[in-house]
Amino acid sequence: MTTSTTATDLNQPSLEPTAPTGRKLSLPVLLLVISGVLALTSIVRIITGADGITNVSQMSTALELAVPIGLAGLGGLWAERAGVVNIGLEGMMILGTWFGAWAGFQYGPWTGVLVGIAGGALGGLLHAFVTVTFNVNHIVSGVAINILALGATRYLAPLAFEGHQGGSAKQSPPVDSLGDFTVPGLSDALQTLNEKGWFFVSDLAGLLGGLVTNVSWLTLVAVALIPATWWILWRTAFGLRLRSCGENPVAAESLGVNVYKYKYLAVIISGGLAGLGGAFLSIVANPFYLEGQTSGRGYIGLAAMIFGNWMPGGLALGAGLFGYTDSLNLRGGSENVHALLLLGALLLIIGAIWQAVRKKYVAAAITFVIGALVFTWYATTNEVPNQVVAATPYVITLIVLALSAQRLRMPKADGLPYRKGQGK
Known part of the structure; x- marks a missing residue:
């Protein structure tokens, strides 16, 4: 068996998974939608004077914050495409942060990255063992791994980090930088163009400038994993077999x-990707392990995966959205979130018009x-409370999932128990 065509010729069930229901956005239409949102954002920036919502620094920070979310979501995609729900992404990220920092401060940052991946993969192996071999409920197993990872790292941190310079019971010694890069010439040109404040052009320059300014080498690896995942899962026989298991x-x-083998591989890879996201947090985002530094990003990564309809491209957009809203906490949060209230109001009104055109009154x-x-909230206030700023990423997560729920289609056997030979 090499392709689904062979399976059909033999009058047996095809391995080719059923295509998701609903219309797919083509690349030109998707680019048009993104351009429209960026143009609307530019109008909001000009009206409110909140230049920070599209400047280079904001976009660069958003990219850095989107990476661990995207890696967690990518891990969830691998597991769920094979039929295993992975609520344990948060715990696997926690393992990645601890193992990455532990190895990083002793043996160097790249070694820390590899060990962080191994730590997350260890959590994935445990999840696969419990859910695939023993058919334990996937949600129960995932929650247990989250609790176990938190407890294990709290126990190990004092043993590993106390007594070292900069280390404590809740924090590791600092890890050396992996280094970053800036595209010479292009970065400065985009920065200058962004500062002009022109409609759309300056905002586009800010977006592109964030992609070429002070970018970590590990960010490049993470971004490359998006198309690599798509190619492996949708363009290879290995990916076809893995998706057929889900x-x-x-x-x-x-x-x-061998369904068990593919489920095991998928969940171990899932844990490794979540561990890589955790290592990114403790080596790149912050050059040290800190208890609680994942801050629910494993769950947000899962939300990004669902928002993306279990597809790598949609997942990347979701991670970018959540990373951007998270970045508002760090750079002019109150002013920027207040400006985004106007953007949200305009998008909702446009959505209402679209629904009316489709006769969904x-x-x-x-x-x-x-x-x-x-809009009333925006017009009657000059700023938003800091609590609202801090909660923005989580509120956006809930809103996006609520709005996109009707068009989603998860793998048919996702989360369902399976026993070898049960079809006989």
Whole structure:
């Protein structure tokens, strides 16, 4: 068996997973939508004077914050495409932060990255062992791993870090930098263009400038993993077999696929990617391990995966969105979030008009009312409370999931128990 065509010729179930329902956005349409949102953001920037929402520093910070979220989401995608729900991404990220920093301050940052991946993969192996071999509920196993990882790192941190310069019971000694790069000439040109304050052009320059200014080498690796995942899972026989385990494991087994093996591989890779996200946090984002530094990013990564409809490209957009909202906490948070209230109101009103055009009048009315309330909030205040700024990434997560829920289709066998030979 090499392709799904062979399976069909033999009058047996095809390994090719069913295509998701609903219309797919083509690349030109997607670029048009992104351009429209950027243009609307530019209008909001000009009206409010909140230049920080699209400057180079904001976008560079957003990229850095999006990377661990994207890696966690990518880990979730690998596991769930093979039919295993991985709520334990947060715990695997915690293992990645601890192991990455522990090895990083002793043996160098790149060694720390590799050991961080191994730490997360160890959590993935445990999750696979419990869920695949013993058929324990995937949610229960994931929650247990999150608790176990937190407890294990709290126990190990004092043993490993106390007594070293800069180390304590809750923090590791500093780790050397992996280094970063800035594209000479291009970065300065985009920075200058961004500072002009022109409509759309300056905002586009800010977005692009963030991608070529002070970018960590590990960020390049993380970004490259997005198309690599797409190619492996959708363009290779290995990926076809793995995805078939998440769609119809009984049919896959009938065609000779070792379902257990592929589920194990997928969940171990999932843990390794989450561990890489954790190592990024403790080596790049902060040059040390700090208890609690994942701050729920494993869960947000899972939300980004769901927002992306279990596809790498959509996942990347979701991670970028959540990374951007998270960056508002660090750079002019109150002013920028207040400006984004206007952006949110405009998007909701446009959404209401679109719903009305499609003759969904009830949804259009509800969306319009919400948009009007958000606009009223913007118009009657000059700033938002700091608590709202801190909660923005999590609120955006809930809103995005609520709005996108109707068009989603998870792998058919995702989270379902499977026993070898159960189709006989």
